[in-house]
Amino acid sequence: MASTENKDGTGLAKRIETWVRPAIREIGAYHVADATGLIKLDAMENPYGLPDAVRRGLIEGLGDVAVNRYPDPEAAGVRKSLAELYGVHSPMDMLFGNGSDELIQILALAVGGPGRVILSVEPAFVMYRMIATFTQSEYVGVPLKSDFSIDLDATLAAIEQHQPALIFLAQPNNPTGNLFDEAALKAIVETAQGLVILDEAYTAFTDSDCLAWASQYENVLVMRTLSKVGLAGLRFGMLFGHRDWIVQLNKVRMPYNINCMTQLAIELALENYLVFSAQCQQLREARTTLFNALVSMDIGTVYPSEANFILVRLAGGLSAPRVHQRMKAAGVLIKNLHGAHPLLENCLRLTVGKPEENQRMLHALQQGVGLTD
Ligand SMILES: Cc1ncc(COP(=O)(O)O)c(C=O)c1O
Structure with a gap:
């Protein structure tokens, strides 16, 4: 666009201010973090790919x-x-x-x-x-x-x-x-x-x-x-x-x-729904393993979960945003919830992944909170 300023003094910013409702201008867009190159455990996705039968059916169909x-x-x-x-x-x-x-x-x-x-x-x-x-x-x-x-x-x-x-x-x-x-x-x-x-x-x-x-x-x-x-x-x-x-x-x-x-x-x-159900059952089992491992780390409150993620509130002077950043630097993306709501102060949300991903996440968390180098 050549110019944002029109002859009558109205520019693009002015037009936006005039026409986009204030309630929309004030909010931020739904934020999706870039997960390139990271183990993605921030969005409650199922980590397992498509079952083979579905994959074949898709290719044919x-x-x-x-x-x-x-x-x-x-x-x-x-x-x-x-x-x-x-x-x-x-x-x-x-x-x-x-x-x-x-x-x-x-x-x-x-x-x-x-x-x-x-x-x-x-x-x-x-x-x-x-x-x-x-x-x-x-x-x-x-x-x-x-x-x-x-x-x-x-x-x-x-x-x-x-x-x-x-x-x-x-x-x-x-x-x-x-x-x-x-x-x-x-x-x-x-x-x-x-x-x-x-x-x-x-x-x-x-x-x-x-x-x-x-x-x-x-x-x-x-x-x-x-x-x-x-x-x-x-x-x-x-x-x-x-x-x-x-x-x-x-x-x-x-x-x-x-x-x-x-x-x-x-x-x-x-x-092929049974395959998906079996994967979810595996994730439920992995959730228990992850929960126990998190509790034994003694880094704060680990909240029991009936979903495919676990909420953790860090204690002992640990900062959720900082730990989140360090985990990212270690190659694992989780969700920092600090600042989203007063009840979520110093909270992180960890999606349950495959056992090996959960191990990597736990390791990155240990590094993040300074338990290991
Ligand atoms: C409670 C709840 N409802 C709805 C959704 C949205 O799901 P969908 O991917 O079907 O839009 C989410 C996604 O995280 C959720 O947590």
């Missing part, structure tokens, strides 16, 4: 995908397999998103908006707040207790006061990894007039299962994703609930949000 045509807007093949996998039948239905991120956006577009409140607990998955901002909804974050359990009195009071259109609760929670007390979740669902979204992004790593709540409570929808089980790159999230809710939400969904390559890959993956 991709060439025949009709990319000149728009994809099936209903993703019928995927829908059929998922209905079988999760036992979904009428009057329950499903809505698919380009990741559950998009489902959060669809919900906020359809149910949130100016003059409406979206509520969650804090700390929680950051997109709840960001998407509330994008959709001009008011966001209310009720702090968790210091042990990361729900402060039920404060949450019910906030629900009475703000009458939220939407409540998001992740079970288990990100970034803390704990499950919330089911009695507290029920009290929230029974108090709320609006929709409660139980976000089961980490369902593969816990025995907790709230899917049935979507049929038991008319104000509950359950959200899941294939990202954490090994398909993060495909971007595919699922929302389960009564078809009357799904019909309304579906109006806001972009018609072709699940592309044809993704549909093929997911159908193949679902045919």
Whole structure:
């Protein structure tokens, strides 16, 4: 661009200031760290690659995908397999998103908006707040207790006061990894007039299962994703609930949000779902090993986790940002959460990887905290 200053004195910066809403100008973009050359344990991905059968199926099938045509807007093949996998039948239905991120956006577009409140607990998955901002909804974050359990009195009071259109609760929670007390979740669902979204992004790593709540409570929808089980790159999230809710939400969904390559890959993956389940089981076992190793390092509080990551709060004068940097220098990328929320002071989030990656991570952590050179 030749100049940012126009004849009438309005430059690009001025135009941006005039036209981009202040709430958008004020926030930072969702940050994705560059992991080039590093062991990537910052984003709760499954470290195992595609099962061989899926890989072969993809190589054989991709060439025949009709990319000149728009994809099936209903993703019928995927829908059929998922209905079988999760036992979904009428009057329950499903809505698919380009990741559950998009489902959060669809919900906020359809149910949130100016003059409406979206509520969650804090700390929680950051997109709840960001998407509330994008959709001009008011966001209310009720702090968790210091042990990361729900402060039920404060949450019910906030629900009475703000009458939220939407409540998001992740079970288990990100970034803390704990499950919330089911009695507290029920009290929230029974108090709320609006929709409660139980976000089961980490369902593969816990025995907790709230899917049935979507049929038991008319104000509950359950959200899941294939990202954490090994398909993060495909971007595919699922929302389960009564078809009357799904019909309304579906109006806001972009018609072709699940592309044809993704549909093929997911159908193949679902045919081989047992392989992914077995990988998740391995990660659960690796989580226990990692947890015990972290506890024995005696570097602070290691929080028990029902997800594929572990939250650690460093003590004894150790600084999470500094340790994070040192681990990066040692070739391991994890997530520094210090500064993200007061309850996350000096916290690091470690994604569970393959056993050898976890060993490398532990070694880098030991170096980072100065236990070894
Ligand atoms: C609780 C929770 N919900 C939703 C998501 C988004 O998942 P997806 O990859 O399906 O957009 C995440 C991702 O980290 C998450 O932690």
